Each structure stands twice: as C-alpha cells, then as structure tokens.
Amino acid sequence: MCYFLFPGISSPLHMTISQSLAKIIEIMANNTPHLSLCVTTTDFEKVAKDVLPEKSWVYASSSAATGLSMRSNLDDWSLINFRPRILRRVDRMDTRRSILGHTSQFPFFVSAMGTLGSSHPGAEPLLVRGATRKGMHTMISTASTKPLEEIMDAHREEQRLLNNQSPANLSFQLYVPEDRARAKSLIQRVKAAGYQSLWVTVDTSTLGKRTADRYLQAQENLNADQGGSARDIHNENDFAPAFGGRQVPGSVDAGLTWEDLKWISQEWNGPLVLKGIQSVEDVKLAVQHGVQGILLSNHGGRQIHSAPSSLMTLLEIRKYYPEAFDKLQVFVDGGLRDGADVLKALCLGATAVGVGRPYYYALAAYGAEGVERCTDILAEEVEITMKMLGVTSLDQLRPEMINTSRLENEMWRPAFEKSKL
Numbered sequence: 001m002c003y004f005l006f007p008g009i010s011s012p013l014h015m016t017i018s019q020s021l022a023k024i025i026e027i028m029a030n031n032t033p034h035l036s037l038c039v040t041t042t043d044f045e046k047v048a049k050d051v052l053p054e055k056s057w058v059y060a061s062s063s064a065a066t067g068l069s070m071r072s073n074l075d076d077w078s079l080i081n082f083r084p085r086i087l088r089r090v091d092r093m094d095t096r097r098s099i100l101g102h103t104s105q106f107p108f109f110v111s112a113m114g115t116l117g118s119s120h121p122g123a124e125p126l127l128v129r130g131a132t133r134k135g136m137h138t139m140i141s142t143a144s145t146k147p148l149e150e151i152m153d154a155h156r157e158e159q160r161l162l163n164n165q166s167p168a169n170l171s172f173q174l175y176v177p178e179d180r181a182r183a184k185s186l187i188q189r190v191k192a193a194g195y196q197s198l199w200v201t202v203d204t205s206t207l208g209k210r211t212a213d214r215y216l217q218a219q220e221n222l223n224a225d226q227g228g229s230a231r232d233i234h235n236e237n238d239f240a241p242a243f244g245g246r247q248v249p250g251s252v253d254a255g256l257t258w259e260d261l262k263w264i265s266q267e268w269n270g271p272l273v274l275k276g277i278q279s280v281e282d283v284k285l286a287v288q289h290g291v292q293g294i295l296l297s298n299h300g301g302r303q304i305h306s307a308p309s310s311l312m313t314l315l316e317i318r319k320y321y322p323e324a325f326d327k328l329q330v331f332v333d334g335g336l337r338d339g340a341d342v343l344k345a346l347c348l349g350a351t352a353v354g355v356g357r358p359y360y361y362a363l364a365a366y367g368a369e370g371v372e373r374c375t376d377i378l379a380e381e382v383e384i385t386m387k388m389l390g391v392t393s394l395d396q397l398r399p400e401m402i403n404t405s406r407l408e409n410e411m412w413r414p415a416f417e418k419s420k421l
C-alpha cells in the first residue's frame with residue numbers, strides 16, 4: 001500500500017458524470033486500452049505510438065545516430081543487482097526526499113522535455129496538473145509549448161484545488177541563448193514567475209544528429225505538402241532551440257564556458273544545477289564553481305553519439321570522487337523505467353532521479369491521468385523494492401546494498417596511474 005499525501009485526490013473525482021462518460025466514449029472510440037492496463041512505465045510507450053502523429057512519435061523516441069547512447073542508458077540499470085537484507089521492520093515507509101531544499105513526495109521528478117504540445121494539446125499545463133496532484137516536482141523546458149507563466153499558473157491553480165497541500169514545485173531548465181540580454185531577461189521572467197531552481201543544460205553546444213528526425217526532414221523536403229502532422233510544432237515562446245529537429249540560429253550559445261556561471265548565478269540568485277554532466281572531471285569543476293547540484297545525463301541519448309550512460313557516470317563519481325556527494329546534490333536521468341532503477345541510483349548516492357519519455361508517452365496517451373498513473377507505478381515499485389531491501393526510508397540506502405561489479409569492469413580508468421583527474 002502506498003502512503004500518498006493526498007490519497008483521495010485524483011482527477012476522476014474532479015469530473016462530472018457526463019465528463020467521465022465523454023472520456024469513456026473517447027477512449028473506446030480511440031481504442032485506447034484502459035488506463036489500468038498500464039502496469040509498468042514502459043506500457044505507455046506502446047499506447048502513445050498508436051495515438052501520436054508520426055512526427056511527434058519521431059520527436060520523442062529519436063536519439064543520436066544508431067541509438068547507442070539511449071540503449072546503454074536503458075540497459076545499464078539491469079546490470080546492477082541488489083543485495084537485499086531480511087527480517088527488518090519494514091511496516092512503515094517514507095519515500096519523501098528533499099530536493100534543493102524542497103520536499104518531494106518521491107525521489108523522482110519529471111525531466112525537462114520541450115514542445116509538449118506535440119504530445120497532447122494540454123501540453124505542459126496538463127503535465128504539471130498531474131504531477132502536482134501527486135506531489136512530484138517537474139522541470140519545465142526552455143522549449144516549452146506554453147509560456148512559462150501559464151505553466152506556473154496551472155501549477156498554482158492545482159495547488160489551490162489541493163488546499164496547497166502538495167509538496168510539488170516547478171524548476172526551470174535553461175538553454176542559454178547567444179544574446180546575453182535575452183538570456184538575462186529570460187532568467188528574470190523565470191524568477192518572477194516563481195520557479196524554484198534553475199537547471200542549465202550544458203550538453204547542447206549544438207543539436208545532436210538524430211537519425212529518425214533526419215529521415216523525416218528529408219521526406220518532408222521531398223514532399224510538396226511539407227508534413228505538418230505533428231500536433232503542435234510551433235511553441236508559444238521565442239526561446240526554443242529547435243523546431244522539428246531543426247536548430248534555431250542563436251538559440252543556444254556554443255561559446256558558453258564555466259566563466260559564464262558567474263553572471264548566470266548572479267542574475268538568478270537561487271539554487272543552480274548543471275544538467276548534462278558526463279565525466280568526473282566536470283563534477284570537480286562544478287564543485288569548484290559552487291553550484292548547488294549536478295544532473296548526470298546524456299540527454300536521454302539524444303546528444304553525443306556513444307555517450308557514457310548516466311549510470312556509468314554516477315559510478316565514476318562514486319569511485320573517483322565520492323566527496324562530491326557531500327558537496328552538492330547529485331541527480332541522474334536517462335533510461336530509468338522502474339522503481340528499482342530509482343533505488344539503485346540512490347544507493348550510489350544520488351539525491352533523486354529524473355524521468356523523461358515515460359511521462360511524454362503517458363501524457364500523450366491519457367493526459368493528466370496518465371501522468372498520475374505513471375507516478376503511481378513508479379511510487380509503488382519504489383515502495384515494494386524498499387520493503388524487500390529491508391529499508392524504511394531513503395537515507396538508509398547504501399552502496400553495499402547493490403552489486404555493481406559487472407559495470408565496474410567496463411568503467412573508465414585513468415590511462416596512466418599518475419594522471420590527474
């Protein structure tokens with residue numbers, strides 16, 4: 001049984017009977033499987049594939065080159081086994097986590113995904129309504145379909161409906177544009193709207209070469225009527241770095257360096273996280289530059305081809321620079337599809353993890369209820385696994401509770417014994 005903060009609150013209660021009926025008819029007409037038939041987070045993908053226009057499906061599912069970076073994200077979690085402990089009192093569970101000073105009901109959050117209007121017409125506002133009902137934090141992308149203020153309004157309105165009982169909050173993912181004045185004005189807007197933390201994406205000096213996107217573009221170019229089947233490819237903001245897999249000039253500053261963190265943090269004046277770190281050397285630099293958090297990520301395998309999986313980067317830090325976990329909060333995203341994966345990351349020292357595509361697909365297939373269901377699935381798996389591991393709260397998780405030997409064999413090693421990290 002899950003101890004949710006607001007067990008009775010789920011969207012069906014907000015619906016009138018006629019709304020519910022309309023929903024059932026809509027689902028039957030679409031031939032969409034009943035939501036309860038989704039029992040793992042990967043089940044949403046199959047349903048989404050059926051309901052999404054080709055262009056949206058390609059946008060969400062695509063990855064760099066042959067898909068190696070995405071596949072290693074997915075596969076590496078399965079190379080770790082637990083070392084469960086028995087006969088410990090596990091009749092009460094606490095799955096809450098403090099993320100950058102704010103409690104979340106769970107040790108996972110939704111990672112930034114651009115252009116959610118291509119997933120569902122309700123876009124980001126609908127996503128955050130579902131997340132807020134569950135007490136889960138959400139990271140909103142610079143490339144959101146809806147304006148960042150409208151997304152915050154949806155979150156606040158949902159909070160009001162919940163008597164401000166949800167611990168959920170919104171953070172903002174920043175793509176730094178070339179024009180410094182534009183960048184500063186965006187940061188000021190984010191601050192004024194009330195976002196809690198700023199996550200600067202640092203793995204996107206240019207847009208990755210996404211094979212499926214390229215095929216689609218080539219086809220569109222050949223096609224006289226130029227596609228246009230995606231639900232919404234034009235965002236209501238000017239800061240999106242790409243549309244339909246095509247980079248917008250000036251939208252991402254390839255000249256960005258560590259030095260720029262100074263003006264960004266001055267402008268923001270709040271918790272700052274670097275999203276997209278992929279080596280222990282850069283973790284050291286992040287610590288030196290005084291950021292509050294790092295998100296180990298290869299952008300869901302969408303950026304550099306042959307990237308380390310985010311789990312491999314996490315292991316690298318655990319091995320070569322474990323002090324990092326005391327100096328800043330470490331987050332991970334990429335390929336996490338089960339509550340057990342979440343706990344493996346936490347055993348290695350992660351504060352919390354981000355989840356991307358499962359939420360895109362859940363939103364596409366079932367709207368806010370899909371988002372809630374996806375959260376319930378992960379939450380239940382976290383709780384089941386904690387019980388069988390023999391822990392009652394997340395701070396009891398330890399590296400000794402997992403066997404990482406198989407992955408360690410493939411982990412990077414300094415080429416020379418004396419080489420400096």
Ligand SMILES: Cc1cc2nc3c(=O)[nH]c(=O)nc-3n(C[C@H](O)[C@H](O)[C@H](O)COP(=O)(O)O)c2cc1C
Nearest residue numbers: 060111112113114141201299300334335355356357
């Ligand atoms: C459809 C889609 C859009 C994304 N858009 C962004 C974005 O706008 N900014 C960003 O920093 N990362 C973006 N990402 C990367 C995610 O934040 C996250 O790193 C990744 O999805 C995690 O991997 P997962 O999908 O396997 O869970 C996007 C990922 C997907 C799938």
